[in-house]
Amino acid sequence: MSYELNEERFLKELEAELAIDSVTGQYHQLQDYLDKEIKALGFKTWTLNKGGLMVEIGGEGNPLLITAHGDTIGLMVRHINSDGTIKVFKVGGLYAFHTERENVRIHTRSGKVITGCVQRKNASVHVTEDELRKEVPDFDTNSFVVLDEDVKSAEDVRTLGIDIGDYVALEPRFTVANGYIKSHFIDDKALLALTMELLHDVKDGKVVLGRKVYLYVSFYEEIGHGGSLIPEDVKDFLALDIACIGPEQTSSERKCSVFCQDSRFPYNIDMRNELEEAARKAGADYVPDSFTPHYGTDADPALVAGFDIRHGAIGPGTRASHGYERTHIDGLKNTYKVLAQYVAK
Secondary structure (H helix, E strand, O other): OOOOOOHHHHHHHHHHHHOOOOEOOOOHHHHHHHHHHHHHOOOEEEEOOOOOEEEEEEOOOOOEEEEEEOOEOEEEEEEEOOOOOEEEEEEOOOOHHHOOOOEEEEEOOOOOEEEEEEEEOOOOOOOOOHHHHOOOOOOOOOEEEEEOOOOOOHHHHHHOOOOOOOEEEEOOOOEEEOOEEEEOOHHHHHHHHHHHHHHHHHHOOOOOOOOOEEEEEEOOHHHOOHHHOOOOOOOEEEEEOOEEOOOOOOOOOOOEEEEEEOOOOEOOHHHHHHHHHHHHHHOOOEEEEEOOOOOOOOHHHHHHOOOOOEEEEEEEEEEOOOOOEEEEHHHHHHHHHHHHHHHOO
């Protein structure tokens, strides 16, 4: 049987999730949104103390946990400069060169959101020597946030309600052209939206579960401990995450990648073989791939935490990971085919 993704509904869901800022640790709004949507579909949910949403999808026997993370990389206020600019530091693997000239939203303690832009100190071509303009962007030395407010001092900034520790989120800049999806935070909201499609299809009877299945929405993947807590009865852990495109990678924006290894350790060989068999059975266009030296998924911390599980991972090929990312709807359609086939096997 071939499982087809509802493209229109998927893109609508993805856009809705991208509109909700959720830098690692800033989970409440997205978690509440997902909890409401999932309960409306008729599924049982519960939350984790540290932040995270667990869903019991249904089925019986040999429990499988699938996960997609809702947290994104981002920034936090580090220091308020005397001229009214703001020094920031990264949350997760966000580098300054990926943020230059990006619009941002600062979330204050009161709930007020203030906009701004990441700029470099020596940004102007006309009044800056060439050697200064060629400096590498760096949050510690030459990159900061300029507010869309009339501020001239640190006191002016604090009067707006901004303080140390406030989250600073990049605007996603979501757009779709000829099937290509471009946005910050395709990692991992595209896969999170894919899990919502699975819930719709289970509810509508289009996917009949062949085993007990949980969904875990993690909010700490980008800093490494999202998957460290899972239900005790889980036997298999399937992470849904992006497959990074690079010079020696087989991943393609139009295909699903079955992960063989990441920077921590190999994925379970039996589960990997089962995922490839599911891909063939579902008629999905897929490739095997390995990701080193700076990649991991939420399945890895579960093993480090001591859970006796098999672990695997799949996802669509995606360009410019942790930057302005791009994938194709075909890659997501193929990933969905593998996911649906695997849970229904």
